[in-house]
Structure formats: C-alpha cells, structure tokens
Amino acid sequence: MSGLFSFHGGLKTVRHKAESNQEAIRTSVLPRRLTVPLRQHIGAIAKPLVQAGDRVLKGQMIGQPDGYISAAIHAPTSGVVTAVDQRPVPHPSGLPDWCVTIDSDGEERWIEREPVDYRRLHPSELRNLLRNAGVVGLGGAAFPSAVKLNLSGHCEHLETLILNGAECEPWITCDDRLMRERAAEIVAGLHVMAHLLEPREVLIGVEDDKPEAIAAMTAACAGTGYAVRAVPTRYPSGSVKQLVRLLTGKETPVDGLPIDVGVQCFNVATAYTVHRAVEYGEPVISRIVTLTGHVNQPRNLEALLGTPFAELVAQCGGYRDGVERLIMGGPMMGFALHSDEVPVTKATNCILAAGVAELAPEQPVMPCIRCGACVEVCPADLLPQQLYWHARAKEFDKAQDYHLFSCIECGCCSYVCPSHIPLVQYYRYAKNEIWAQEKEKQKAELARQRHQARQERLEREKQEREAKLRQKAPPRTEPVAEQPSIETAVARTKAAPAPAPAPAPAPTLVTAVEIDQQTD
Amino acid sequence: MRFRTVTSPHVLETTSVGQVMRRVLYTMVPGVTALCWFFGWGVLINLAIATSVALVAEAAMLTVRGKPLALHLGDYSAVVTAGLLAVALPPLAPWWLTTIGVLSAIVVAKHLYGGLGYNPFNPAMIGYVVLLISFPREMSTWLIPYGLDQPHSMTLLETLQAIFQNTLPARFAPDALTGATALDMLRTKLGLGLTVTEIRNSPVFGIVAGHGWEWATLGFLAGGSWLVYTRTADWRIPAGMLGGLAVISTVFYLIDPQRYAPPWFHLWGGAAIFGAFFIATDPVTASTTPRGRLFYGAGIGVLVYIIRGFGGYPDGVAFAVLLMNIAAPTIDLYTQPRVFGARRG
Numbered sequence: 001m002s003g004l005f006s007f008h009g010g011l012k013t014v015r016h017k018a019e020s021n022q023e024a025i026r027t028s029v030l031p032r033r034l035t036v037p038l039r040q041h042i043g044a045i046a047k048p049l050v051q052a053g054d055r056v057l058k059g060q061m062i063g064q065p066d067g068y069i070s071a072a073i074h075a076p077t078s079g080v081v082t083a084v085d086q087r088p089v090p091h092p093s094g095l096p097d098w099c100v101t102i103d104s105d106g107e108e109r110w111i112e113r114e115p116v117d118y119r120r121l122h123p124s125e126l127r128n129l130l131r132n133a134g135v136v137g138l139g140g141a142a143f144p145s146a147v148k149l150n151l152s153g154h155c156e157h158l159e160t161l162i163l164n165g166a167e168c169e170p171w172i173t174c175d176d177r178l179m180r181e182r183a184a185e186i187v188a189g190l191h192v193m194a195h196l197l198e199p200r201e202v203l204i205g206v207e208d209d210k211p212e213a214i215a216a217m218t219a220a221c222a223g224t225g226y227a228v229r230a231v232p233t234r235y236p237s238g239s240v241k242q243l244v245r246l247l248t249g250k251e252t253p254v255d256g257l258p259i260d261v262g263v264q265c266f267n268v269a270t271a272y273t274v275h276r277a278v279e280y281g282e283p284v285i286s287r288i289v290t291l292t293g294h295v296n297q298p299r300n301l302e303a304l305l306g307t308p309f310a311e312l313v314a315q316c317g318g319y320r321d322g323v324e325r326l327i328m329g330g331p332m333m334g335f336a337l338h339s340d341e342v343p344v345t346k347a348t349n350c351i352l353a354a355g356v357a358e359l360a361p362e363q364p365v366m367p368c369i370r371c372g373a374c375v376e377v378c379p380a381d382l383l384p385q386q387l388y389w390h391a392r393a394k395e396f397d398k399a400q401d402y403h404l405f406s407c408i409e410c411g412c413c414s415y416v417c418p419s420h421i422p423l424v425q426y427y428r429y430a431k432n433e434i435w436a437q438e439k440e441k442q443k444a445e446l447a448r449q450r451h452q453a454r455q456e457r458l459e460r461e462k463q464e465r466e467a468k469l470r471q472k473a474p475p476r477t478e479p480v481a482e483q484p485s486i487e488t489a490v491a492r493t494k495a496a497p498a499p500a501p502a503p504a505p506a507p508t509l510v511t512a513v514e515i516d517q518q519t520d
Numbered sequence: 521m522r523f524r525t526v527t528s529p530h531v532l533e534t535t536s537v538g539q540v541m542r543r544v545l546y547t548m549v550p551g552v553t554a555l556c557w558f559f560g561w562g563v564l565i566n567l568a569i570a571t572s573v574a575l576v577a578e579a580a581m582l583t584v585r586g587k588p589l590a591l592h593l594g595d596y597s598a599v600v601t602a603g604l605l606a607v608a609l610p611p612l613a614p615w616w617l618t619t620i621g622v623l624s625a626i627v628v629a630k631h632l633y634g635g636l637g638y639n640p641f642n643p644a645m646i647g648y649v650v651l652l653i654s655f656p657r658e659m660s661t662w663l664i665p666y667g668l669d670q671p672h673s674m675t676l677l678e679t680l681q682a683i684f685q686n687t688l689p690a691r692f693a694p695d696a697l698t699g700a701t702a703l704d705m706l707r708t709k710l711g712l713g714l715t716v717t718e719i720r721n722s723p724v725f726g727i728v729a730g731h732g733w734e735w736a737t738l739g740f741l742a743g744g745s746w747l748v749y750t751r752t753a754d755w756r757i758p759a760g761m762l763g764g765l766a767v768i769s770t771v772f773y774l775i776d777p778q779r780y781a782p783p784w785f786h787l788w789g790g791a792a793i794f795g796a797f798f799i800a801t802d803p804v805t806a807s808t809t810p811r812g813r814l815f816y817g818a819g820i821g822v823l824v825y826i827i828r829g830f831g832g833y834p835d836g837v838a839f840a841v842l843l844m845n846i847a848a849p850t851i852d853l854y855t856q857p858r859v860f861g862a863r864r865g
Contacts, residue, residue, distance in 0.1 A: 090751030199835065251860060252861050253862075254859055254861040323523070324524060326521075329528075331530040331531045333529070334528055334531045335528060336526050337525060340521050352530075358531070360532035366637075369540075369638050369803050370803045372639070372803060373751075375809070376751075379858045380859060381860045382859060383856060385808055417537065418539065419536075424527065424528060427528065443558070463794070
C-alpha cells in the first residue's frame with residue numbers, strides 16, 4: 001500500500017457529523033405530489049415525454065436526454081401528470097425551471113424492470129443503459145456519468161479509478177451512512193465502472209473521521225483488489241482535484257480534467273445507482289439526503305426525487321425555533337434557498353436548516369489588511385487577496401491574470417478572513433461578469449457578421465435590380481428611338497432618387513425584425 | 521417557509537482584525553517591560569501620550585472621512601501604530617515630539633492614503649522618519665540605561681517634568697543622563713579608526729550587544745516568536761530579514777573582523793529583532809505572496825546593514841522598511857505562487 005500525498009492549504013473546519021450519522025437511513029414517506037425538474041444535471045435539459053393528464057408508472061422515463069451531455073429523468077412513483085410547466089427549483093438563482101408535476105396514486109406500480117448482465121453488453125450499450133437510467137454524479141455536481149465512463153478521445157488506458165467517499169463538507173453524512181449500510185452495492189457498482197474503464201488500480205478515498213464507513217468499505221472490497229484509503233480530515237479533501245492529488249500525487253492541469261492525467265473519479269453514491277440500474281433495472285428516482293442542523297431529529301432520508309424539502313423537514317420532526325437560513329449542500333459551498341417549497345433533485349445531498357448557532361455571527365466587513373491568511377489555506381495555490389483586489393476594482397483582466405478561473409469556490413479564504421470579507425462572492429461576481437462580457441462579445445460579433453451579410457445582400461439586390469432595369473430598358477427604348485430624351489429622363493427620375501426602398505421595402509423590414517429576434 | 525439567502529460559506533472562523541492587532545500589543549509586553557526596567561518611566565509615558573494622540577487623531581480622521589467610529593477604533597490598528605512608534609522613541613522625548621510623530625503616522629501616512637489596508641508605507645515608520653529627519657538632536661538623546669555609570673533613579677514626577685516641561689532634575693549634571701547607544705558608538709568610533717575589539721570594551725556594550733538593550737531585544741524576540749507561532753505574523757518576513765542581515769554581516773565580518781562588527785552584534789543590536797518581528801511584519805505594507813515575503817524581509821535585512829555600515833544613521837530599520845514598502849508591489853508581481861495544476865517552470 002503506497003503512501004498518501006498532500007495538497008496545499010485546506011482547513012480543519014467544524015465537523016458536526018455526529019448529529020445526523022447515528023441513525024440508519026430511513027425511506028421517506030411517499031408524498032402526495034412530486035415536482036420533478038427536467039434539469040437535474042449539468043448539460044442540456046431533458047426533453048419532456050409526457051403531458052398533463054398522462055398516467056405514468058414508477059421508473060417510467062418522463063424526460064429524454066437531449067444531446068450527448070444530458071441525462072434522462074424518470075417518474076419517481078406511479079400516478080398522473082398534472083402539469084409540465086415552470087416551477088421553483090433549488091438553484092442559487094432562485095429562478096423557476098421546467099418540471100413535471102406528478103400526483104401519486106399511492107400504488108407505486110413499477111415499469112417492467114430488466115436486470116442485465118453488464119459483462120455481455122457492448123460498452124456503448126452499457127453506457128447508453130446508464131444514460132437512459134439517468135445516472136449522474138451524486139456528489140453534488142450531477143454530471144452525466146455515461147460521459148465520464150467513455151474514455152475514447154481522452155486516453156487509451158485509465159491509470160486510476162477513484163471512488164470519492166471523502167465527504168469533507170461539515171454536517172453532511174449521506175455518503176457516510178450509504179457506505180456503512182450499502183458497501184456491497186457500492187462495490188458492485190464499482191465493478192461495472194471498472195469493467196467499462198479498465199483501470200490499472202481502483203482506489204476509494206474516505207476521510208479518516210468515518211472509521212465505520214472505512215471498515216465497511218474495506219470489508220466489501222476484500223478480494224477485489226480495490227484499496228480503501230483513509231485520507232486526513234481536511235477540507236476540501238473531497239474536491240475532485242484535491243482527492244486525485246491526495247491519492248495519486250497527480251496534479252490535474254489548470255484547464256483540464258482528472259482524465260487528462262489518467263484518473264477518473266466518481267462519488268460513492270453514483271456507484272450505488274450504477275449497481276441499481278444494472279442489477280435491478282432501476283433508474284435514478286431517489287437519493288439519500290442528509291437533513292440536519294436546526295431540525296428536531298436530524299437524520300438521513302432516502303427521498304424520491306421531486307419530494308418537497310418541507311415534507312422531508314416534517315419527517316425529521318420539523319424545524320427547531322430560530323432557523324435563519326435553509327442551505328442545500330454543506331455550509332462551505334452550499335447555497336441558501338429562498339423557500340422550502342422546492343423539490344429534491346439528484347444534486348440534493350444535504351438540507352441544512354441553519355440557526356444562529358450553526359452560522360457564523362454576522363460581523364462587519366473590514367478592509368483587507370493583506371495578512372495572507374487566505375493564501376495559506378487556498379487549495380488552488382491562488383492569491384485570494386489579489387483576486388479580491390482586482391475583482392473589487394472590476395479589473396477582470398487582471399483577475400484572470402491571477403488565475404481567477406482556477407478558483408474552486410471552496411470558501412476556505414472567506415472562512416479564515418479576519419476582515420470578514422465575502423471573498424468567494426467577489427470571485428463569483430467576477431466570473432459571472434467575465435462570462436457575460438464574453439457572451440456580449442460573441443453577440444456583438446454575430447450582429448456584426450449579420451449586418452455585414454445584410455449590407456452585402458442589399459448591395460447585391462440593388463445590382464440585380466439595376467441589371468434587370470437595364471435588361472428591360474432596351475425593348476422599350478428601341479421602338480421609340482426618336483424621342484430618347486424624355487423617356488430616359490423619366491426612367492432616370494423614377495430609378496435614381498430612391499432605388500432601394502421603393503422596390504422592396506417589405507423584405508428589408510422583415511429581415512430587421514428577424515435580426516432583432518435572433519440577437520435577443 | 522421563506523428564508524434569507526446569503527452566499528457561501530455559511531460558517532466562518534472567529535478571527536477579526538481587532539484580535540490580530542490586540543495580539544500584537546500583548547506580545548510587545550515582555551520587550552516593553554525590559555525597556556521600562558532599563559530606561560524608567562519615560563517609556564510608559566511615551567506610550568500613554570502616543571496612544572492618546574493616536575486615538576484622538578484616528579477618531580477625527582474617521583469622522584472627517586465619514587467612517588463608522590466604533591468599528592474602526594475597535595480594530596486597535598491606531599493603538600498598534602502608536603505603540604510601535606512610542607517604543608522606538610527616546611525615553612525622555614518631549615511630548616510634542618511624540619505628538620508630531622503620531623500625527624504624521626495616523627493623519628498623513630495612514631488616513632490620507634486611504635486608511636487601514638490602503639496605506640503603502642508603514643505608518644509608525646513614517647512617523648519615526650519624519651522625527652528623525654526633522655529633530656535629529658531630540659531623537660538621538662537617549663537615556664543611559666540603568667546599571668551603567670550611575671543608578672538610574674528618576675522618579676515618575678521628574679520624568680513627567682522632563683517630558684512636559686523640558687526640565688531635568690537639578691541633582692543630575694547636564695550630560696549625565698544621556699549617552700551614545702552601542703550602535704552610535706560603534707559608528708563614531710569606527711569613523712575615528714578604532715577597531716571593533718577596542719570599541720567593544722566600552723561599558724556601553726553588554727554580553728552580545730548594547731547593555732540593557734539586549735534584554736529588551738530578548739523580550740521582543742520572545743513576543744515575536746509568539747506572534748509567529750500563533751501565525752499572527754508570517755514567519756517568512758522575520759526569517760527573511762534576519763537571514764538577510766545575518767548573511768551580509770557575516771560576509772563583511774569574514775572580510776575584516778576588525779572593521780566590521782560580528783553578525784551576532786548586528787542581529788541582536790539596535791532594532792533588528794524588534795523590526796523583524798513587529799515592524800516589517802505589518803501585512804498591509806509588506807509583500808503578500810509567500811515567496812515575496814522572504815525576499816521582502818531579506819531586502820530589509822540587507823538595507824539595514826548597508827545603512828548601519830555605510831549610511832548616515834546609526835540604525836536603519838525604519839528607512840529599510842520604507843524602502844522595501846515601495847518595492848513590495850513589484851515583488852508581489854514576480855513572486856506569484858505556481859497555481860495548482862499549472863505547468864512547472
């Protein structure tokens with residue numbers, strides 16, 4: 001067993017794992033109504049396959065993957081589709097998104113489920129099966145797994161397959177409980193992944209504050225050749241690039257992915273869903289969600305996707321008094337929600353009801369004193385104080401010179417800042433501004449090209465008309481050749497002053513409108 | 521239920537600028553205690569005058585600039601500036617000298633440049649240098665430390681009279697109270713062609729460096745070590761500065777030990793230790809990259825030696841720090857750390 005490597009920076013944060021990891025995972029109560037977002041993954045939104053009034057079965061595909069980077073969406077239970085429209089979803093923007101609303105009939109009638117022998121399937125068939133089962137990364141990013149299980153175009157041979165069970169964010173324990181209770185299924189899913197990727201080695205990284213999970217995974221891995229590695233409890237060890245570094249010593253290039261250094265990484269819960277999809281024919285219709293913080297009985301619930309947060313909170317004894325913020329994800333990187341009337345999605349690993357005790361006391365922001373505490377903790381080896389300086393001054397070019405886009409927004413810098421500057425907020429702002437500027441630039445370039453094309457077309461049409469006029473002119477002028485002066489003068493006055501708008505005003509207008517719509 | 525939305529992270533460590541500044545003040549206690557022992561009440565009176573003037577000036581400037589008063593007075597940065605300057609002043613400095621120094625530091629060097637976090641130069645050192653250039657006589661009148669020549673015995677009242685009314689007790693001969701510091705003496709006597717060994721025999725010198733001074737230095741080293749241990753100050757700056765000073769002084773000492781004082785004298789003498797741990801470590805005006813801080817510190821160390829050995833002043837910490845303050849932004853530019861995942865080289 002080779003030793004571990006280390007990454008620069010990181011933090012010992014508060015942990016708060018014990019609140020929710022004592023009790024076994026419970027299956028949440030079937031809600032009367034489920035709101036299933038069609039975009040629960042990174043990539044293109046799934047195409048709805050149902051409309052209001054349709055009956056659906058549990059596990060029936062209701063959203064079809066659209067394009068390569070996309071994933072399928074399934075009905076979490078049987079019932080009737082009551083609406084396909086825009087509803088509030090858990091997203092930092094607070095904007096609504098397309099959802100399929102299903103009123104459950106309480107019967108939980110499944111579709112026909114077919115287990116498959118993955119060894120007999122062609123790799124592309126197997127990947128397609130996973131894609132149609134809606135398998136995405138369940139660590140929080142929700143990237144379609146089928147894409148990551150395809151090596152072609154990246155490398156010939158995978159060195160290391162990593163299963164991420166680090167769960168470094170405070171409060172969250174869903175992966176901890178899953179590893180403790182369903183280690184064998186996780187490893188079964190890992191077999192499928194290893195079958196597709198044929199890695200030289202398979203490593204499972206778990207933070208060393210989860211001895212029970214490490215023991216369970218080690219037992220489940222016995223005889224498989226997979227190695228479980230306890231990594232030091234140091235946030236953000238569960239961040240992909242940091243975990244790859246910890247386990248393999250390899251640095252993922254700034255503008256690259258782990259696959260560029262021959263490593264691929266999946267969350268433990270993703271492996272579990274792969275197993276369920278292959279062995280039982282079950283698509284991803286539920287996930288484990290940690291409910292913790294200011295709720296009366298913190299615990300992990302296996303919740304159907306689309307279940308409103310409020311119902312899960314109710315199943316944990318409701319809120320305790322004094323909830324200030326509702327956070328999806330952990331307190332370091334999770335985002336605060338406006339409302340608890342939003343559905344569980346594939347990215348919902350934790351619902352943290354934060355009271356005053358769980359939150360940092362609000363402290364006034366002071367000027368940066370350049371103490372460099374942020375530099376010490378930055379796992380990306382950035383200079384957060386310089387990034388802040390330039391982001392604040394809106395010097396986005398300079399912020400990019402300081403590698404703004406290498407920032408993983410882990411929050412370590414904000415965590416230690418003695419001036420209480422919301423540093424990550426500034427970086428998000430700067431990134432968004434840069435993206436917006438890029439988009440503007442592209443739009444402007446497109447508009448410029450269109451304008452140029454239009455000018456050329458108008459010029460061409462004008463010339464064509466003039467050519468036609470010239471063609472038409474001879475037959476008329478020839479018979480009355482004796483009085484050319486009057487005729488030509490009239491023709492000249494008709495043609496010369498306003499040649500362009502007179503003959504074809506309508507098409508010009510239409511094109512202008514078209515351009516407006518297209519550039520919007 | 522509706523909730524407030526704030527961006528992540530939602531948990532923070534409970535540190536604050538005020539806490540950092542207070543820690544600097546606490547760690548000055550051992551060194552200041554030693555100074556009091558050897559130089560009497562004057563040290564404490566200077567501290568009191570400087571702190572009062574600093575707080576009034578800070579409050580006035582904050583009011584003028586429309587900044588929240590309680591918040592910024594509570595960050596203790598003005599008190600730290602006052603403390604650092606007061607420690608560097610002669611123990612019997614007249615009250616107006618201290619006042620002018622503190623006003624230069626707080627009003628000009630700090631607030632006219634944008635206040636906390638925006639000043640390019642170390643405010644305490646600006647105050648010190650203004651005084652050193654404008655009032656060289658007052659700034660070089662140092663009390664003879666306790667234990668030399670005569671028992672040091674000015675009472676609190678006599679010290680107050682000396683500072684506020686410029687009257688010395690009649691029982692002392694006019695020049696009996698003040699004398700050259702070790703660095704002063706080294707400088708003038710070397711100029712007269714004496715060797716280091718001959719000069720070292722003067723009672724002004726103690727075990728390693730100046731008598732009395734060396735104990736204050738020990739106190740500041742103890743406090744400074746605590747600052748570094750608690751990560752309030754970055755170890756790289758004092759390491760760089762003392763390293764730079766050690767290297768250059770060793771080189772010259774090896775060239776001619778009779779013309780150049782030994783490295784331990786340079787490290788332990790004057791304001792080297794105090795400057796390395798308390799002055800150069802001011803994060804606002806220092807370099808901010810990890811590697812840059814080593815260079816920044818080393819630059820100060822080398823400049824201190826050059827000013828001491830070849831310049832017009834006996835000690836050069838203040839000038840060296842200010843010169844490197846100017847260089848800090850450039851150092852930062854060229855010492856950016858290699859970003860995680862960037863190509864090496």
